[in-house]
Amino acid sequence: METRKTEILVGVFVAATIVALVFLALRVASNTDITRGSTYTLSATFDNIGGLKVRSPVKIGGVTVGRVSRIYLEGEYYVPVVEVQISTDYDALPETSTVSVLTSGLLGEQYLGVEPGFIDDGIMMLEDGDSFMNTNSAMVLEELIGQFLFSQREN
Amino acid sequence: MDKLAKLGRSSLDIFSGMGAALIMLLQSIIGKPQPAKSFPLFLRQMYVVGVQSMLIIIISGMFIGMVLGLQGYTILVDFGAEQALGPMVALSLLRELGPVVTALLFAGRAGSALTAEIGLMRATEQLSSLEMMAVDPLRRVVAPRFWAGFVSMPMLALMFTAVGIIGGYWVGVQWLGVDDGAFWSVMQASVDWRADVMNGVIKSLVFAFVVTWIALYKGYTAEPTSAGISAATTSTVVTGSLAVLGLDFVLTAIMFS
Numbered sequence: 001m002e003t004r005k006t007e008i009l010v011g012v013f014v015a016a017t018i019v020a021l022v023f024l025a026l027r028v029a030s031n032t033d034i035t036r037g038s039t040y041t042l043s044a045t046f047d048n049i050g051g052l053k054v055r056s057p058v059k060i061g062g063v064t065v066g067r068v069s070r071i072y073l074e075g076e077y078y079v080p081v082v083e084v085q086i087s088t089d090y091d092a093l094p095e096t097s098t099v100s101v102l103t104s105g106l107l108g109e110q111y112l113g114v115e116p117g118f119i120d121d122g123i124m125m126l127e128d129g130d131s132f133m134n135t136n137s138a139m140v141l142e143e144l145i146g147q148f149l150f151s152q153r154e155n
Numbered sequence: 156m157d158k159l160a161k162l163g164r165s166s167l168d169i170f171s172g173m174g175a176a177l178i179m180l181l182q183s184i185i186g187k188p189q190p191a192k193s194f195p196l197f198l199r200q201m202y203v204v205g206v207q208s209m210l211i212i213i214i215s216g217m218f219i220g221m222v223l224g225l226q227g228y229t230i231l232v233d234f235g236a237e238q239a240l241g242p243m244v245a246l247s248l249l250r251e252l253g254p255v256v257t258a259l260l261f262a263g264r265a266g267s268a269l270t271a272e273i274g275l276m277r278a279t280e281q282l283s284s285l286e287m288m289a290v291d292p293l294r295r296v297v298a299p300r301f302w303a304g305f306v307s308m309p310m311l312a313l314m315f316t317a318v319g320i321i322g323g324y325w326v327g328v329q330w331l332g333v334d335d336g337a338f339w340s341v342m343q344a345s346v347d348w349r350a351d352v353m354n355g356v357i358k359s360l361v362f363a364f365v366v367t368w369i370a371l372y373k374g375y376t377a378e379p380t381s382a383g384i385s386a387a388t389t390s391t392v393v394t395g396s397l398a399v400l401g402l403d404f405v406l407t408a409i410m411f412s
Contacts, residue, residue, distance in 0.1 A: 003195070006202040013206045017310040020317035027339065028245050028320060029348040 039066065039085040040128040044099045044112075049080045050138025051110045052101055058084045058112045065090045068112065084112060093126045094119045100136035110138065176372040183293035183371075184301060196299035204265045204300065205307030209314070211264055212257060216315035219252060220244060220322025227323075228331050237333050241342030244323035249346065249355045250411065253316035255403050258362035261308050262395035266370035269300055270391040273374030274384040297371050304367030305360075312359035354410045361402060366395045 049071065058066040066086035074081045086093075096117025103110050117123075117134070126132070227243045273296065276282050282292040327333040346352070370391045377387035 003198075006199060009206045010198055010201045013201065013209060013307070013310065016209070017313055020313040023317045023320075024249075024313065024352050025348065028249075028317075028342060029346045029352050 038088045040088055040091060041069065041083055041085055042093075042126055042128075042130055042132060043081055043083045044132040044135050045074070046080050046082065046101065046135050047137040048101075048140060049082060050101050050103075050140060052082065052112065052138065053110075056109065056111050058086060058114060060090065060114045060116065065114070082112065091125070091127075093117075094123050095126055095130070095133060096123055097126065097132060098134040098136065099132045101138035103139075175376070176368065179293065179297070179372055179375060180301070180368055183297040186294060193294075193299060196295070197302055200299045200303035201307055204269070204303045205310065208261060208264045208307070208311055211260060212311045212315050213318050215256065215260060216248075216253075216318035217322040219256060219315075220248065220319030220324075221326045223247060223252075223319070224323035224326035224331070228327055228333065237327075237331075238337040238341050240323070240327045240333050241338040241340075242345040244327070245320050245342045245346050246351060248316045248319045248323075249351045251403070251407070253312045253319065254355050254359035254362055255399060257308060257312040257315045257359060258366055258399040259396050261304075261311065261363075262366045262370070262392050262399065265304065266366050266391050266395050267388045269304070269367070269370040270374035270377065270388045271384055273297070273300075273371060274377035274379075274387050277375065277377060278379035278381075278384060280379075297375065301367050301371055304370070305363045308363035308366070309356055309359040312355070316355065358403065358406050358410075361406060362399050365398050365402060369395045369398060 052068060052071065054068055054071060056068045057064045058068065066084050068082055069085045070083040072081055072083075073079065093114065094117045096119075098115040098117065100113050100115070101110055102113040114132075223244045224240065227240050228237055231237045231239055231243070273282075276292075276296065282296065285292045285295060324338060328335050328338050373387045373391045373394070377383050
């Protein structure tokens, strides 16, 4: 009888652990990350990427469609290149699309905003390994203030 | 010269102690597995080490989660960022408080009991009697306790974390009025399964290994007197807690930097 009681209580112990693990998995952690499924890779060249980091989100109209997978400098002029992985659910981006480094809120994290371009005859869709043609670099606060002061002086 | 000799002697003592502890562990856990014989012993120890620690772990987790909710709210509300209460409570519990506080409580609740039990077995020559009967006390007494501690502490840490998050939810949402949907959705957006939950589990596996090992070694080598057992029990709690806190810093530096 003693063993039976022990067995039941250890069973309760294991069951409580499983409940805790399921709670953490379903309620607390995000397992719906967009890049868990199949993705394709695009790249974009910027003058300045600001505070963008690996795993920063890529958004279209505020909806996360992918993540930054790699950031590196390329060529003899050290141009920053950002590689992004985008879910294959959104695989019809035209090559006229624009990508910009944006900030969520005034002090929030930085992300890549993609603005899908127009579609016309002779406009190709971006495929795995292609790169965005139109890019807008990050706004750097110091440069903005500098430009503002400069334009004030001209007036 | 005397000072130098003293330094050398104490270092040698430390290293030979570590070596003896490693040999004890290897001798007790390496060998031909005998599931039919060892599983009932393991189950019995799971009950003593795991199930009996459940109540203190769940109650402490509840209160720590509630305090986190209360303290976090009073700070975050000044910045109008009370929606960040969810991730604050969840991340601090998953990454740090869950594994660390569970390990400290476990060292006090279960580790000290293991040391005292084995120490008394040695003092009353039960271990020698086992050897006389050709039963290896390492395999019979130490191994099931080691596995039970190693397995049950991560389980307790998961319970601690889950209950703590519910405690934080209860205080933050039900009592202080943080928005229910925002609490969970902002939490889900910033908690990652692999980086946060799994790293917490890895941490608590390491702590479980170290705390159980220290408790068993201190008990096994305790001086067979009442003063010796009391010193060994104290030393289990002190050494175990310090090892947990030190290792926590190292693991955090490796995992989250």
